[in-house]
Amino acid sequence: MIYTEHNLAGSYRPASRILNRLTYGRNREVIAVSDAVAASLAGYPGPVPHVIPNGVIVSTSDETRRRVREELEIEPDQPLVVHVGNIRPWKGHTTLIKAALLLQESIPDVAIVSIGAEKHPGDLDRVRREADEEGVGDVLRFLGRRPDAVDFIASADVLVNPSDVEGLPLVVLEAMMAGTPVAATAAGGVPTVVQDGETGRLVPVGQPRALADAVTDLITDVEGAKKMADRARALAENKFGLERMVTAQEDLYRRVLNG
DSSP states (O other), rough: EEEESSSSSSSSHHHHHHHHHHGGGOOOOOEESSHHHHHHHTOSSOOOOOOOOOOOOOOOOHHHHHHHHHHHHHTTTTOOOEEOOOOOOOOOOHHHHHHHHHHHHHHHTTTEEEEBSSSSSSSSHHHHHHHHHTOOOOTTEEEEEOTTTHHHHHSSSSEEEEOOSSOHHHHHHHHHTTTTOEEEETTTGGTOOOOOOTTTTHHHHHHHOHHHHHHHHHHHHHHHHHHHHHHHHHHHHHOBBBHHHHHHHHHHHHHHOOO
């Protein structure tokens, strides 16, 4: 058995953490998607994790950008901020909503879209209601689950990731690969790819003001944002391509099968 861990070990509920620890030694090998995830498994009685980062592939086009903006009914040059994350307690939706209120003050014509599926029925209505109560229901739209979420990422002026807990989020890597500037919280493995001022903007967890300021900087400083996005794309192409991930996993599978 080969087990892949995508999240920090401490992010699970107590019962899951206990069971994960008790069964960990039954794994022949373990894959962690980032150094932070591997570190969170330190002390577990079993194999030392192999760090194999997530890999992505993204294609972009002007037609995709046009289609997304037509669907959202926004102008071609209107600032678009996109968030992709299923509705879970640690995904930072409240931070996003509070940041949207602040962002609206600095960039009045900003459009913000959040894409993500419900875990429980009513989750979507709940976050929409929270946005309405904060006064940003017209600015921040929750679209629910979208199979074409990557098209929105590639069409955005900024990808925002407000999570409290992360392993190594695919959406951040997809944005980097697409050349979309990233503003993210320093959760889990995110700081290994988003280096503040170099490959994006990185802010502390749970600070809406810092997140809103980072997004504002990326939107208003177009040249600086492009330089960061270009460096981020180069990093993603070099270290986080899908083929690289698949090859590393296949090599591990073969070693186990032949061992």
